[in-house]
Amino acid sequence: MATVTFDHVWKRYGDVVAVSDLNLDIRDEEFLVLVGPSGCGKTTSLRMIAGLEEVTEGTLRIGDRVVNDLAPKDRDVAMVFQSYALYPHMSVRDNLSFGLKLRKVPKPEIERRVQEAAKILDLGNLLDRKPKQLSGGQRQRVALGRAIVREPAVFLMDEPLSNLDAKLRAQTRAQILRLHQRLATTFVYVTHDQIEAMTMGSRIAVMSAGLLQQVGSPQELYDHPVNKFVAGFIGSPAMNFIDMTATRRDGSVSLSNPTFTFAVPDRLRDAVLAMSGDKVTVGIRPEHLELGDAKPGDATLRATADVVEYLGDEEQIHLTAGEQEIIALISSSARVRPGDVLDLRVSMDRLHLFDDANGLSLASRQLAAA
Numbered sequence: 001m002a003t004v005t006f007d008h009v010w011k012r013y014g015d016v017v018a019v020s021d022l023n024l025d026i027r028d029e030e031f032l033v034l035v036g037p038s039g040c041g042k043t044t045s046l047r048m049i050a051g052l053e054e055v056t057e058g059t060l061r062i063g064d065r066v067v068n069d070l071a072p073k074d075r076d077v078a079m080v081f082q083s084y085a086l087y088p089h090m091s092v093r094d095n096l097s098f099g100l101k102l103r104k105v106p107k108p109e110i111e112r113r114v115q116e117a118a119k120i121l122d123l124g125n126l127l128d129r130k131p132k133q134l135s136g137g138q139r140q141r142v143a144l145g146r147a148i149v150r151e152p153a154v155f156l157m158d159e160p161l162s163n164l165d166a167k168l169r170a171q172t173r174a175q176i177l178r179l180h181q182r183l184a185t186t187f188v189y190v191t192h193d194q195i196e197a198m199t200m201g202s203r204i205a206v207m208s209a210g211l212l213q214q215v216g217s218p219q220e221l222y223d224h225p226v227n228k229f230v231a232g233f234i235g236s237p238a239m240n241f242i243d244m245t246a247t248r249r250d251g252s253v254s255l256s257n258p259t260f261t262f263a264v265p266d267r268l269r270d271a272v273l274a275m276s277g278d279k280v281t282v283g284i285r286p287e288h289l290e291l292g293d294a295k296p297g298d299a300t301l302r303a304t305a306d307v308v309e310y311l312g313d314e315e316q317i318h319l320t321a322g323e324q325e326i327i328a329l330i331s332s333s334a335r336v337r338p339g340d341v342l343d344l345r346v347s348m349d350r351l352h353l354f355d356d357a358n359g360l361s362l363a364s365r366q367l368a369a370a
Protein backbone atom coordinates (compact mmCIF):
# COMPACT_ATOMS: atom_id res chain seq x y z
CA MET A 1 0.00 0.00 0.00
CA ALA A 2 1.56 3.26 -1.07
CA THR A 3 -1.06 5.89 -0.66
CA VAL A 4 0.09 9.28 0.63
CA THR A 5 -2.34 11.27 2.75
CA PHE A 6 -2.06 14.88 3.83
CA ASP A 7 -4.51 15.50 6.65
CA HIS A 8 -4.73 19.21 7.56
CA VAL A 9 -1.00 19.63 6.99
CA TRP A 10 0.64 23.00 7.55
CA LYS A 11 4.23 24.10 6.96
CA ARG A 12 5.41 27.37 8.43
CA TYR A 13 8.87 28.91 8.30
CA GLY A 14 8.59 31.53 11.04
CA ASP A 15 5.95 33.92 9.71
CA VAL A 16 5.98 32.44 6.20
CA VAL A 17 3.17 29.96 5.56
CA ALA A 18 4.53 27.72 2.79
CA VAL A 19 1.70 25.17 2.90
CA SER A 20 -1.68 25.97 4.36
CA ASP A 21 -4.09 23.30 5.70
CA LEU A 22 -3.36 20.79 2.94
CA ASN A 23 -5.81 17.89 2.56
CA LEU A 24 -4.86 15.55 -0.23
CA ASP A 25 -5.27 11.81 -0.78
CA ILE A 26 -2.74 10.44 -3.24
CA ARG A 27 -3.91 7.04 -4.43
CA ASP A 28 -1.93 3.85 -4.66
CA GLU A 29 -0.16 3.56 -8.05
CA GLU A 30 -1.41 6.87 -9.39
CA PHE A 31 0.68 9.53 -11.15
CA LEU A 32 -0.20 12.65 -9.21
CA VAL A 33 1.18 15.96 -10.47
CA LEU A 34 1.53 18.89 -8.08
CA VAL A 35 1.48 22.05 -10.17
CA GLY A 36 1.38 25.78 -9.52
CA PRO A 37 3.39 28.97 -9.95
CA SER A 38 6.77 29.58 -8.33
CA GLY A 39 6.64 29.74 -4.54
CA CYS A 40 3.22 28.09 -4.17
CA GLY A 41 4.53 25.30 -1.92
CA LYS A 42 5.09 22.38 -4.30
CA THR A 43 8.64 21.52 -3.31
CA THR A 44 7.83 21.99 0.36
CA SER A 45 4.94 19.52 0.09
CA LEU A 46 7.13 16.98 -1.69
CA ARG A 47 9.96 17.39 0.81
CA MET A 48 7.54 16.77 3.67
CA ILE A 49 6.67 13.41 2.07
CA ALA A 50 10.38 12.64 1.72
CA GLY A 51 10.99 13.60 5.34
CA LEU A 52 13.37 16.41 4.37
CA GLU A 53 11.05 19.02 5.92
CA GLU A 54 9.21 18.68 9.19
CA VAL A 55 5.44 18.91 9.26
CA THR A 56 4.54 21.94 11.40
CA GLU A 57 0.99 20.82 12.07
CA GLY A 58 -1.35 18.06 10.88
CA THR A 59 -0.80 14.42 9.96
CA LEU A 60 1.07 12.92 7.03
CA ARG A 61 0.62 9.23 6.22
CA ILE A 62 2.30 6.88 3.79
CA GLY A 63 0.03 3.87 3.54
CA ASP A 64 -1.48 3.42 7.01
CA ARG A 65 1.59 4.68 8.77
CA VAL A 66 1.87 8.17 10.25
CA VAL A 67 5.29 9.39 9.12
CA ASN A 68 5.49 12.81 10.77
CA ASP A 69 8.39 11.68 12.96
CA LEU A 70 9.82 8.93 10.77
CA ALA A 71 13.38 9.34 9.44
CA PRO A 72 13.65 9.78 5.64
CA LYS A 73 15.49 6.47 5.22
CA ASP A 74 12.63 4.56 6.86
CA ARG A 75 9.91 5.97 4.62
CA ASP A 76 10.33 3.74 1.57
CA VAL A 77 10.35 6.71 -0.81
CA ALA A 78 12.93 7.86 -3.37
CA MET A 79 13.29 11.42 -4.60
CA VAL A 80 14.64 12.73 -7.91
CA PHE A 81 15.80 16.33 -7.80
CA GLN A 82 15.95 19.00 -10.48
CA SER A 83 19.73 19.25 -10.07
CA TYR A 84 20.61 15.62 -10.66
CA ALA A 85 22.79 15.57 -7.55
CA LEU A 86 25.01 12.77 -8.85
CA TYR A 87 28.33 12.02 -7.15
CA PRO A 88 30.81 13.51 -9.66
CA HIS A 89 33.75 11.27 -8.77
CA MET A 90 31.77 8.03 -9.05
CA SER A 91 30.96 6.03 -12.16
CA VAL A 92 27.37 5.62 -13.25
CA ARG A 93 27.42 2.10 -11.82
CA ASP A 94 28.62 3.35 -8.44
CA ASN A 95 26.13 6.22 -8.47
CA LEU A 96 23.38 3.67 -8.98
CA SER A 97 24.58 1.23 -6.34
CA PHE A 98 25.87 3.62 -3.66
CA GLY A 99 22.57 4.04 -1.80
CA LEU A 100 22.05 0.28 -1.74
CA LYS A 101 25.54 -0.37 -0.37
CA LEU A 102 24.83 2.08 2.43
CA ARG A 103 21.69 0.10 3.19
CA LYS A 104 23.74 -3.12 3.26
CA VAL A 105 21.80 -4.73 0.43
CA PRO A 106 23.63 -7.99 -0.57
CA LYS A 107 25.96 -7.66 -3.55
CA PRO A 108 24.16 -9.98 -5.99
CA GLU A 109 20.92 -8.15 -5.26
CA ILE A 110 22.59 -4.79 -5.94
CA GLU A 111 23.95 -6.13 -9.21
CA ARG A 112 20.50 -7.39 -10.22
CA ARG A 113 18.83 -4.06 -9.50
CA VAL A 114 21.53 -2.02 -11.26
CA GLN A 115 21.25 -4.21 -14.36
CA GLU A 116 17.48 -3.94 -14.30
CA ALA A 117 17.54 -0.12 -13.97
CA ALA A 118 20.20 0.15 -16.68
CA LYS A 119 18.00 -1.92 -18.95
CA ILE A 120 14.86 0.11 -18.30
CA LEU A 121 16.69 3.40 -18.83
CA ASP A 122 19.03 2.28 -21.59
CA LEU A 123 22.16 3.05 -19.55
CA GLY A 124 23.90 -0.27 -20.19
CA ASN A 125 26.80 1.14 -22.20
CA LEU A 126 27.32 4.12 -19.89
CA LEU A 127 27.85 2.27 -16.60
CA ASP A 128 31.60 2.94 -16.46
CA ARG A 129 31.44 6.63 -17.29
CA LYS A 130 31.60 9.52 -14.84
CA PRO A 131 28.75 12.08 -14.74
CA LYS A 132 30.84 14.74 -16.49
CA GLN A 133 31.16 12.40 -19.48
CA LEU A 134 27.38 12.33 -19.89
CA SER A 135 24.88 14.64 -21.59
CA GLY A 136 22.20 16.36 -19.53
CA GLY A 137 19.58 13.85 -20.57
CA GLN A 138 21.84 10.92 -19.71
CA ARG A 139 22.57 12.41 -16.28
CA GLN A 140 18.88 12.77 -15.65
CA ARG A 141 18.40 9.12 -16.57
CA VAL A 142 21.07 8.16 -14.04
CA ALA A 143 19.24 10.23 -11.43
CA LEU A 144 16.05 8.34 -12.28
CA GLY A 145 17.98 5.07 -12.14
CA ARG A 146 19.23 5.86 -8.67
CA ALA A 147 15.62 6.16 -7.55
CA ILE A 148 14.55 2.99 -9.39
CA VAL A 149 17.15 0.72 -7.77
CA ARG A 150 15.71 1.61 -4.39
CA GLU A 151 12.43 -0.04 -5.45
CA PRO A 152 10.53 2.43 -3.32
CA ALA A 153 6.81 2.43 -2.59
CA VAL A 154 6.61 6.08 -3.71
CA PHE A 155 8.63 8.03 -6.28
CA LEU A 156 8.97 11.75 -5.62
CA MET A 157 10.12 13.95 -8.50
CA ASP A 158 10.81 17.67 -8.27
CA GLU A 159 10.91 19.28 -11.73
CA PRO A 160 13.17 16.52 -13.07
CA LEU A 161 12.99 17.75 -16.67
CA SER A 162 13.59 21.45 -16.24
CA ASN A 163 17.29 21.33 -17.15
CA LEU A 164 16.64 19.56 -20.46
CA ASP A 165 16.04 21.13 -23.86
CA ALA A 166 12.59 20.89 -25.44
CA LYS A 167 13.18 17.72 -27.45
CA LEU A 168 14.85 15.82 -24.64
CA ARG A 169 12.11 16.96 -22.28
CA ALA A 170 9.48 15.39 -24.49
CA GLN A 171 11.48 12.14 -24.73
CA THR A 172 12.20 11.93 -21.03
CA ARG A 173 8.58 12.77 -20.23
CA ALA A 174 7.49 9.71 -22.21
CA GLN A 175 10.19 7.65 -20.53
CA ILE A 176 8.96 8.60 -17.05
CA LEU A 177 5.40 7.69 -18.04
CA ARG A 178 6.58 4.32 -19.37
CA LEU A 179 8.44 3.84 -16.12
CA HIS A 180 5.27 4.51 -14.18
CA GLN A 181 3.30 1.99 -16.24
CA ARG A 182 6.00 -0.59 -15.87
CA LEU A 183 6.64 -0.21 -12.15
CA ALA A 184 3.00 0.29 -11.15
CA THR A 185 4.07 2.42 -8.21
CA THR A 186 2.81 5.73 -6.81
CA PHE A 187 4.47 8.76 -8.39
CA VAL A 188 4.25 12.31 -7.04
CA TYR A 189 5.61 14.70 -9.62
CA VAL A 190 6.18 18.44 -9.15
CA THR A 191 6.23 20.94 -12.00
CA HIS A 192 5.30 24.57 -12.61
CA ASP A 193 4.51 23.72 -16.24
CA GLN A 194 0.81 23.16 -16.79
CA ILE A 195 1.40 21.41 -20.13
CA GLU A 196 3.66 18.88 -18.41
CA ALA A 197 0.97 18.47 -15.74
CA MET A 198 -1.79 17.94 -18.30
CA THR A 199 0.14 15.43 -20.37
CA MET A 200 1.59 13.39 -17.49
CA GLY A 201 -0.87 13.40 -14.62
CA SER A 202 -3.51 10.78 -14.00
CA ARG A 203 -4.63 13.45 -11.54
CA ILE A 204 -3.43 16.98 -11.01
CA ALA A 205 -3.37 18.99 -7.79
CA VAL A 206 -3.21 22.73 -8.47
CA MET A 207 -1.70 24.93 -5.75
CA SER A 208 -1.50 28.69 -5.38
CA ALA A 209 0.11 30.63 -2.53
CA GLY A 210 0.30 27.59 -0.24
CA LEU A 211 -3.33 26.64 -0.84
CA LEU A 212 -4.61 23.63 -2.72
CA GLN A 213 -7.08 24.94 -5.30
CA GLN A 214 -8.42 21.82 -6.99
CA VAL A 215 -7.60 18.14 -7.53
CA GLY A 216 -8.87 16.20 -10.51
CA SER A 217 -8.12 14.51 -13.80
CA PRO A 218 -6.68 16.77 -16.52
CA GLN A 219 -10.07 16.77 -18.21
CA GLU A 220 -11.95 17.68 -15.03
CA LEU A 221 -9.67 20.65 -14.47
CA TYR A 222 -9.98 21.75 -18.08
CA ASP A 223 -13.76 21.34 -18.31
CA HIS A 224 -14.78 22.27 -14.79
CA PRO A 225 -12.26 24.59 -13.12
CA VAL A 226 -13.61 25.50 -9.68
CA ASN A 227 -12.23 29.02 -9.69
CA LYS A 228 -10.66 31.69 -11.83
CA PHE A 229 -7.14 30.76 -10.79
CA VAL A 230 -7.41 27.17 -12.01
CA ALA A 231 -9.28 28.30 -15.13
CA GLY A 232 -6.47 30.70 -16.04
CA PHE A 233 -3.65 28.35 -15.09
CA ILE A 234 -4.79 25.20 -16.91
CA GLY A 235 -5.03 25.46 -20.69
CA SER A 236 -2.77 27.03 -23.29
CA PRO A 237 -3.08 29.73 -24.47
CA ALA A 238 -4.76 30.84 -21.27
CA MET A 239 -8.52 31.36 -20.98
CA ASN A 240 -9.80 34.83 -21.96
CA PHE A 241 -11.42 36.71 -19.08
CA ILE A 242 -14.01 39.41 -19.71
CA ASP A 243 -15.32 41.62 -16.88
CA MET A 244 -19.09 41.99 -17.02
CA THR A 245 -21.94 43.31 -14.91
CA ALA A 246 -25.04 41.20 -14.30
CA THR A 247 -28.38 42.93 -14.75
CA ARG A 248 -31.33 41.11 -13.20
CA ARG A 249 -34.84 41.99 -14.29
CA ASP A 250 -38.05 40.08 -13.57
CA GLY A 251 -36.19 36.84 -12.88
CA SER A 252 -34.18 37.04 -16.08
CA VAL A 253 -30.55 38.09 -16.18
CA SER A 254 -28.03 39.33 -18.74
CA LEU A 255 -24.36 40.21 -18.68
CA SER A 256 -22.96 43.34 -20.26
CA ASN A 257 -20.07 45.74 -20.41
CA PRO A 258 -19.54 48.70 -22.77
CA THR A 259 -18.35 46.31 -25.52
CA PHE A 260 -20.32 43.07 -25.21
CA THR A 261 -23.65 41.71 -24.06
CA PHE A 262 -24.19 38.04 -23.24
CA ALA A 263 -27.24 36.08 -22.23
CA VAL A 264 -26.68 33.82 -19.22
CA PRO A 265 -26.70 30.09 -19.97
CA ASP A 266 -29.82 28.43 -18.53
CA ARG A 267 -27.74 26.11 -16.38
CA LEU A 268 -26.14 29.09 -14.59
CA ARG A 269 -29.10 31.45 -14.29
CA ASP A 270 -30.01 30.56 -10.71
CA ALA A 271 -26.40 30.88 -9.59
CA VAL A 272 -26.13 34.38 -11.08
CA LEU A 273 -29.46 35.40 -9.53
CA ALA A 274 -28.22 34.16 -6.13
CA MET A 275 -24.98 36.20 -6.22
CA SER A 276 -24.66 38.95 -3.63
CA GLY A 277 -22.75 41.31 -5.96
CA ASP A 278 -23.25 41.94 -9.66
CA LYS A 279 -19.69 41.64 -10.99
CA VAL A 280 -19.07 38.53 -13.07
CA THR A 281 -16.06 37.40 -15.08
CA VAL A 282 -16.84 35.49 -18.26
CA GLY A 283 -14.20 32.94 -19.21
CA ILE A 284 -13.77 31.70 -22.79
CA ARG A 285 -10.99 29.41 -23.93
CA PRO A 286 -9.22 30.60 -27.12
CA GLU A 287 -9.85 27.23 -28.79
CA HIS A 288 -13.60 27.54 -28.18
CA LEU A 289 -13.94 30.71 -30.23
CA GLU A 290 -15.05 29.98 -33.78
CA LEU A 291 -15.70 31.83 -37.00
CA GLY A 292 -18.79 31.28 -39.11
CA ASP A 293 -22.51 31.61 -38.71
CA ALA A 294 -23.80 31.62 -35.16
CA LYS A 295 -26.14 28.83 -34.10
CA PRO A 296 -29.16 29.71 -31.97
CA GLY A 297 -28.00 30.42 -28.42
CA ASP A 298 -24.37 31.11 -29.28
CA ALA A 299 -22.69 34.17 -27.81
CA THR A 300 -20.91 36.38 -30.32
CA LEU A 301 -18.01 38.78 -29.92
CA ARG A 302 -17.06 41.30 -32.58
CA ALA A 303 -13.35 42.14 -32.42
CA THR A 304 -10.53 43.37 -34.64
CA ALA A 305 -7.57 41.15 -35.42
CA ASP A 306 -4.36 42.77 -34.34
CA VAL A 307 -1.58 40.17 -34.61
CA VAL A 308 -1.81 36.79 -36.34
CA GLU A 309 0.64 34.05 -35.29
CA TYR A 310 0.82 31.18 -37.76
CA LEU A 311 1.15 27.77 -36.07
CA GLY A 312 0.67 25.43 -39.03
CA ASP A 313 -2.85 24.04 -39.00
CA GLU A 314 -4.00 26.77 -36.62
CA GLU A 315 -3.47 30.45 -36.10
CA GLN A 316 -3.31 32.22 -32.78
CA ILE A 317 -5.09 35.52 -33.30
CA HIS A 318 -4.74 38.46 -30.95
CA LEU A 319 -7.79 40.69 -31.15
CA THR A 320 -9.04 43.85 -29.53
CA ALA A 321 -12.57 45.05 -28.89
CA GLY A 322 -12.64 48.39 -27.10
CA GLU A 323 -10.41 47.94 -24.05
CA GLN A 324 -10.68 44.17 -24.17
CA GLU A 325 -7.93 41.93 -25.51
CA ILE A 326 -8.91 38.48 -26.75
CA ILE A 327 -6.95 35.52 -28.04
CA ALA A 328 -8.56 33.04 -30.44
CA LEU A 329 -7.21 29.81 -31.93
CA ILE A 330 -8.67 29.45 -35.40
CA SER A 331 -8.00 27.13 -38.31
CA SER A 332 -5.37 28.63 -40.61
CA SER A 333 -7.68 28.01 -43.54
CA ALA A 334 -9.66 31.09 -42.42
CA ARG A 335 -6.70 33.22 -43.55
CA VAL A 336 -7.30 36.02 -41.07
CA ARG A 337 -5.31 39.24 -41.70
CA PRO A 338 -4.39 41.98 -39.22
CA GLY A 339 -7.14 44.60 -39.35
CA ASP A 340 -9.93 42.13 -40.17
CA VAL A 341 -13.08 42.59 -38.11
CA LEU A 342 -14.27 39.17 -36.96
CA ASP A 343 -17.49 37.93 -35.47
CA LEU A 344 -16.35 35.20 -33.14
CA ARG A 345 -18.90 32.88 -31.66
CA VAL A 346 -18.86 30.54 -28.73
CA SER A 347 -21.39 27.96 -27.68
CA MET A 348 -23.20 28.74 -24.41
CA ASP A 349 -22.12 25.31 -23.12
CA ARG A 350 -18.56 26.55 -23.17
CA LEU A 351 -18.94 29.78 -21.23
CA HIS A 352 -17.41 29.80 -17.76
CA LEU A 353 -18.74 32.33 -15.26
CA PHE A 354 -16.94 33.42 -12.10
CA ASP A 355 -18.27 35.48 -9.21
CA ASP A 356 -15.85 38.40 -8.81
CA ALA A 357 -16.56 38.58 -5.10
CA ASN A 358 -14.61 35.35 -4.48
CA GLY A 359 -13.32 34.12 -7.85
CA LEU A 360 -15.39 30.93 -7.61
CA SER A 361 -16.95 29.34 -10.65
CA LEU A 362 -20.71 29.78 -10.65
CA ALA A 363 -20.95 26.27 -12.12
CA SER A 364 -19.42 24.75 -9.00
CA ARG A 365 -21.85 26.73 -6.85
CA GLN A 366 -24.63 25.20 -8.95
CA LEU A 367 -23.21 21.72 -8.28
CA ALA A 368 -22.90 22.40 -4.56
CA ALA A 369 -26.56 23.47 -4.39
CA ALA A 370 -27.77 20.43 -6.35
Ligand SMILES: Nc1ncnc2c1ncn2[C@@H]1O[C@H](COP(=O)(O)OP(=O)(O)OP(=O)(O)O)[C@@H](O)[C@H]1O
Nearest residue numbers: 013016017018037038039040041042043044045192
Ligand atom coordinates in the same frame (compact mmCIF):
# COMPACT_ATOMS: atom_id res chain seq x y z
N1 LIG B 1 13.76 27.22 4.31
C1 LIG B 1 12.85 28.17 4.09
N2 LIG B 1 12.74 29.25 4.88
C2 LIG B 1 11.80 30.20 4.68
N3 LIG B 1 10.91 30.18 3.67
C3 LIG B 1 10.96 29.13 2.83
C4 LIG B 1 11.93 28.08 2.99
N4 LIG B 1 11.73 27.18 2.00
C5 LIG B 1 10.69 27.65 1.26
N5 LIG B 1 10.22 28.82 1.76
C6 LIG B 1 9.11 29.60 1.25
O1 LIG B 1 7.98 28.77 1.17
C7 LIG B 1 7.22 29.05 0.01
C8 LIG B 1 7.05 27.80 -0.84
O2 LIG B 1 8.30 27.40 -1.34
P1 LIG B 1 8.47 26.14 -2.30
O3 LIG B 1 9.93 25.93 -2.50
O4 LIG B 1 7.69 25.01 -1.76
O5 LIG B 1 7.80 26.66 -3.65
P2 LIG B 1 7.65 25.93 -5.06
O6 LIG B 1 6.20 25.86 -5.33
O7 LIG B 1 8.42 24.68 -5.08
O8 LIG B 1 8.28 27.02 -6.05
P3 LIG B 1 9.25 26.84 -7.34
O9 LIG B 1 8.37 26.56 -8.50
O10 LIG B 1 9.90 28.18 -7.45
O11 LIG B 1 10.23 25.74 -7.04
C9 LIG B 1 7.95 30.17 -0.72
O12 LIG B 1 7.33 31.39 -0.35
C10 LIG B 1 9.34 30.09 -0.16
O13 LIG B 1 9.97 31.35 -0.18
Ligand SMILES: [Mg+2]
Nearest residue numbers: 042043044158
Ligand atom coordinates in the same frame (compact mmCIF):
# COMPACT_ATOMS: atom_id res chain seq x y z
MG1 LIG C 1 10.13 24.05 -6.13
